[in-house]
Amino acid sequence: MTEVLEGRPSVADTVWTEPVSLIDSVPRSVAMLALFVVFIALWQAVHGFGIVSPIILPSPWATFMDILFVGQNLISGGYMLPALGVTIAEVILGFAIALAIGFSLGVLVGETKFGERAVMPYLVAIDTMPKVAFAPLFLGWLGFGISSKVALAAFIATFSIVVGTAAGLHAAEENARMLFKTMGATRLQTLVKMKLPMALPQIFTGLKLAAVGVMAGAITGEFIGGGKGFGELIRVAAAQLNTPRVFSLITYLSLLGLSLFWTVVWLERKLVFWRRSSIGEGIAGQ
Amino acid sequence: MTAAATKIEQVGHLGRPVYQLRNVAKSYVRRKLHALDAVDLTLTEGSFSSVIGPSGCGKSTLLKIMSGLVPPSQGSVVLEGRPVTGPRSDIGMMFQQATLFPWRTTLQNVVLPIEIRDGKAAAARKHDAARDLLELVGLKGFENAYPNELSGGMAQRAAICRMLVTEPAVLLLDEPFSALDELARDFMNMELQRICTARNATAFLVTHSIPEAVILSNVVYVMSPRPGRFVEAVTIDLPRPRTLDMMTEPRFGAYVQRIRARLDQGAFI
Numbered sequence: 097m098t099e100v101l102e103g104r105p106s107v108a109d110t111v112w113t114e115p116v117s118l119i120d121s122v123p124r125s126v127a128m129l130a131l132f133v134v135f136i137a138l139w140q141a142v143h144g145f146g147i148v149s150p151i152i153l154p155s156p157w158a159t160f161m162d163i164l165f166v167g168q169n170l171i172s173g174g175y176m177l178p179a180l181g182v183t184i185a186e187v188i189l190g191f192a193i194a195l196a197i198g199f200s201l202g203v204l205v206g207e208t209k210f211g212e213r214a215v216m217p218y219l220v221a222i223d224t225m226p227k228v229a230f231a232p233l234f235l236g237w238l239g240f241g242i243s244s245k246v247a248l249a250a251f252i253a254t255f256s257i258v259v260g261t262a263a264g265l266h267a268a269e270e271n272a273r274m275l276f277k278t279m280g281a282t283r284l285q286t287l288v289k290m291k292l293p294m295a296l297p298q299i300f301t302g303l304k305l306a307a308v309g310v311m312a313g314a315i316t317g318e319f320i321g322g323g324k325g326f327g328e329l330i331r332v333a334a335a336q337l338n339t340p341r342v343f344s345l346i347t348y349l350s351l352l353g354l355s356l357f358w359t360v361v362w363l364e365r366k367l368v369f370w371r372r373s374s375i376g377e378g379i380a381g382q
Numbered sequence: 383m384t385a386a387a388t389k390i391e392q393v394g395h396l397g398r399p400v401y402q403l404r405n406v407a408k409s410y411v412r413r414k415l416h417a418l419d420a421v422d423l424t425l426t427e428g429s430f431s432s433v434i435g436p437s438g439c440g441k442s443t444l445l446k447i448m449s450g451l452v453p454p455s456q457g458s459v460v461l462e463g464r465p466v467t468g469p470r471s472d473i474g475m476m477f478q479q480a481t482l483f484p485w486r487t488t489l490q491n492v493v494l495p496i497e498i499r500d501g502k503a504a505a506a507r508k509h510d511a512a513r514d515l516l517e518l519v520g521l522k523g524f525e526n527a528y529p530n531e532l533s534g535g536m537a538q539r540a541a542i543c544r545m546l547v548t549e550p551a552v553l554l555l556d557e558p559f560s561a562l563d564e565l566a567r568d569f570m571n572m573e574l575q576r577i578c579t580a581r582n583a584t585a586f587l588v589t590h591s592i593p594e595a596v597i598l599s600n601v602v603y604v605m606s607p608r609p610g611r612f613v614e615a616v617t618i619d620l621p622r623p624r625t626l627d628m629m630t631e632p633r634f635g636a637y638v639q640r641i642r643a644r645l646d647q648g649a650f651i
Contacts (some may be wrong), residue, residue: 269479269481271477271478271479271481272481272483274451274477275475275477275481276498277451277469278449278450278451278469278473278475279469279471279494279495279498279499280468280469280470280471280498280499281498285498289494289497289498290483293483293485294483369485370484370485370528370529370530371484
């Protein structure tokens with residue numbers, strides 16, 4: 097036996113491993129950082145070679161310095177802090193209203209035959225409309241104060257929650273429905289103990305879309321209707337051709353949007369603990 | 383040994399009658415479908431009966447009527463002396479899918495029927511009984527596991543416990559293990575026999591598998607479609623407890639052959 101084996105490659109030489117691509121072998125954080133560095137380098141290059149005027153595109157450094165300036169202003173309680181407070185209030189109120197109305201309406205639509213057959217098509221139709229176009233109407237109805245911005249933010253965010261909730265309730269498995277029937281469950285029991293928990297993933301997809309929508313609604317409302325929020329600061333900075341300021345304010349706004357989005361994601365992981373969803377799920381699909 | 387042809391109406395007088403169907407028929411007027419035609423069936427206490435037939439022969443309709451989900455067009459359906467007029471907690475049901483709810487632990491899934499019927503406090507009081515059931519089906523130690531930690535066979539074991547927790551008078555089994563692979567399925571069938579014997583359960587199984595029906599049952603009802611009716615009741619005269627080894631015996635083969643011959647061949651095309 098040994099003679100036969102001699103001259104052959106040893107077992108260790110013939111170990112067959114799956115090829116690993118370069119991107120797979122790099123940790124996610126490193127890959128993200130690398131992309132960020134490349135992006136900044138390109139930005140610097142475009143700026144440095146004078147391809148674009150600094151008024152249109154500021155340098156990365158100027159933007160960075162302005163981010164620090166705005167950050168310092170916010171921390172030290174400068175004039176920007178109340179503005180951020182106004183926008184945060186609009187976003188949170190808008191989201192809360194959208195959640196209350198969207199969820200209730202979604203349950204009504206999802207639980208009734210009439211809702212499913214007659215109301216749902218309209219909701220989907222409205223959901224695909226450019227809802228921002230309603231902004232002037234809200235200003236006309238509610239004036240230039242915070243309420244018109246809250247209303248617009250809530251209006252934009254509501255429909256994805258309605259659609260998510262209703263679709264989630266419709267998605268309950270036939271087997272589970274049958275099981276609950278054989279157990280003699282009431283309609284309310286079926287809703288609370290089976291349909292709603294099963295609908296949670298789709299409800300959260302709606303909430304994640306709403307988190308994005310509510311930001312867009314609040315800022316659009318401020319652009320069009322003025323007021324004392326962050327959107328107004330951006331509008332003023334843009335009018336003064338202070339592009340680094342515009343960029344840094346947008347950075348803080350996206351942090352606000354991200355924290356709302358991540359709160360929703362965190363809540364989803366807590367509540368829908370049996371199902372690991374990726375962060376972008378539902379957003380990419382819509 | 384050949385299986386004795388039996389009168390279709392009455393076979394297997396093992397014990398007192400638990401579930402009785404008399405002249406049960408079902409037509410769907412809107413679809414102009416005569417799904418079930420004059421079915422007579424008596425399930426006696428502690429007996430295991432199966433119905434076998436091609437797809438669309440009315441098995442599901444029969445089971446839906448027996449579970450109280452669908453009213454019959456005519457005939458009487460009586461369980462434990464009381465007419466069945468809707469879902470009842472003394473009817474235990476099991477489906478092809480375990481349908482455990484992923485946000486509930488195994489134990490919480492098992493006591494769900496109690497929670498639905500009598501509330502959370504009553505469900506909590508049933509925890510000890512539910513633990514005993516889990517031990518009976520071999521799931522001791524998995525009380526607090528979530529369904530996504532269970533295999534397909536384990537999930538069906540938990541579903542068995544959920545069916546048994548209300549102490550039903552009759553078990554209606556709708557192809558309970560057909561989603562499992564064949565090895566697991568054979569094993570689970572033997573487990574089912576053990577559990578039914580331990581509880582002296584009255585069971586009624588719907589299946590597509592002739593060997594499964596034969597190895598488990600005292601009586602196998604052969605059904606033919608359009609309209610669905612029993613064309614033969616085959617009494618399976620094999621000793622209990624049945625074992626998988628019996629499946630290789632000639633008389634087992636004879637039962638299988640007899641049932642296969644009786645099934646309407648055309649319906650399988």
